[in-house]
Amino acid sequence: MVDTPHPNRSAEAGAPMPRTSRLTALLHRSEALRGYLLMAPTLLIMTLGIAIPFLILVAMSTWTRDGFGFDTTPTINNYLRVWTEPVFGALMTRSFWISGVATVATVILCYPMAYYVAFHVHRRKMLWIILMTLPFWTSYLLRVFAWKVILGYEGVINSGLMSLGFIEQPLEFLLYSQEAVIITLAHAWAAFAILPIYVSLEKIDRSLLEAATDLGDGPVRRFLRVTLPLSMPGVIAASFLIFIPTTGDYITPALLGGPDGAMIGNFIQLQFGPVNNWPMGATLAIVLMFWITAVALAFLFLTRALRERLT
């Protein structure tokens, strides 16, 4: 197209056009076609990378393990097992709980940081943003290990508190517990909260805040009635960005969770490893996906309703 601009233009003008340029002319006329062409690379990757694996997963979830192989007769037994055996529901619930608390904690902790940079930093904002995302420059695994060192039995917190004389015995709940997983997730995903919240705060028109002040709102009411609702898109985006991946997180509970901190991601991994029940693993992955979608939709609906009431 780049080197055939003239036929295009002439086609547009309704002038007679050479045969070779019919395609380009068609392209030019049909907006939909152009759109699809533009999206083609993405669509291709989505199909190859998401749709096909997803279909394989769906198909596999209806199979049955048969020794080292699979019995491919379709059945919904795996889904029935997920429904009836308490271990799956319990792990699923625990995953949502841990990830939900971690999400709320992350957003609450990161909002003030984003707020500060958006409203009170006037020079070198980019430097501040980079500094806040600094933990992200190391690998996820290293960050999890770092927390293992901090929370450990002889870790930074325990030895610090002991040398200050606050405690006699190391605090054992710090490591190998759900708390440890929540703390680590909240830190590890902080950048995913700071950036979207910062962007939405930055976009707020400052004159709206002045108007609110002129009309008599104090700082708190102004925040609740103007700033917060206008930054909700960022908060919602941050919540999704954190909640969805952390629900299925594997490595954090594996290293820090201990027996009571295991999440559904660990159980799915076991199905593909030692338990050797790939169809069950596929089923759990799909059920998890379903629940995440359901929770996400509910969250979206709730925040929308809330926003309407606020504004």
Added chain:
Amino acid sequence: MDVLDQLGAVREGKLSRRRFIKELTAAGVAVTMVPAGARRAMAASEDQATFFTWGGYDIPELFQPYQAKNGELPNFSIFGGSEEALTKMRGGFVVDVSHPCNQALPRWVATGLFQPIETARLSNWADVMPEIVALPGNDAGSGNVWMAPFDWGQTSVTYRTDIFELEGEESWDMLWDQRYGGRLGSLSAGADAWWCGAIKAGVDFADIATEEAFEKIAAVMREQRPLIRVYTDDTTTLEQALASGELVAAMTWNSSASLLQAEGVPVKFAKPKEGALTWVCGAVIHKDAPNLDRAYDVIDSLLSVETGQFMINDYGYGHSNAKSFEAFDEATLQGLGLSKNPLEILQAGHFQVPQTQEWETRMNETFEQIKAGF
């Protein structure tokens, strides 16, 4: 499942020095990260054999003869549990040599992924102790074997002699001791833990596949679960926790106790009155091994006397080469809980017995549910 079993193997694997690497390994992450890192670091060339093994066996000390002959170390790929390894190879991962244990051997062979080892090609074969070659399912016909035995040892309780107050004799009850609830650790693979549970429940390994035994073992594992602070495949985690006093007793292999003692930590590898769990592990060759000659070099290196002396002295494991023991006197070996006669040790404990795939799967499934709290 399969395979996991090898607990034994697992046990051995742990090494101690590369703790960081091990931790990664245990995490399962290592499976991808360590080999990539290690390979690059060693400038591993394509034509060296690849040894797919437990963390802790990827050290130069075990491959001096190989290095002398081929100029470089073999490439390593690490697994955290042997069934994880088998699952990966069934999925198409091709290596030259891997490292299962006696309990998993028949199931590994049944997958058809391995080729018989021509013993005539191994220069150290004549010195290998015949008792541990004659394992169930190991005969590949015409004097060849599926697995060349390399290391043997025990799974038992390593405990802090200064913290754990022993009541009477050393026993598996130590890992069920309510007084130390929350300060006990366990290997997480059913291939170790379930069998230790069987010893604790008083189940004879000959009956381990019966329904009654299954229920009995599940019951003791459930009883133990609230007392356990951490289940892990990573021996370094257990060793560090024992060293700091976070754990007072843990289920481990020989090497954890040996390594901790070498660092001056007051620990002891218990000789439970009920008997320890015992196992033999060894090398197998993949059927499509791309570097077959070097695969034999890897195995020959593992079977060599130099390697054997390191295994005995530093890791506290038994070795399969009878000559490796000549450098040690009886008293030293006894102190390590070893003997020149492997059967003396293996039969004094409870030697693992191969089970069917169905049993292995069911056991793993049940044990994972128990660990999750059900």
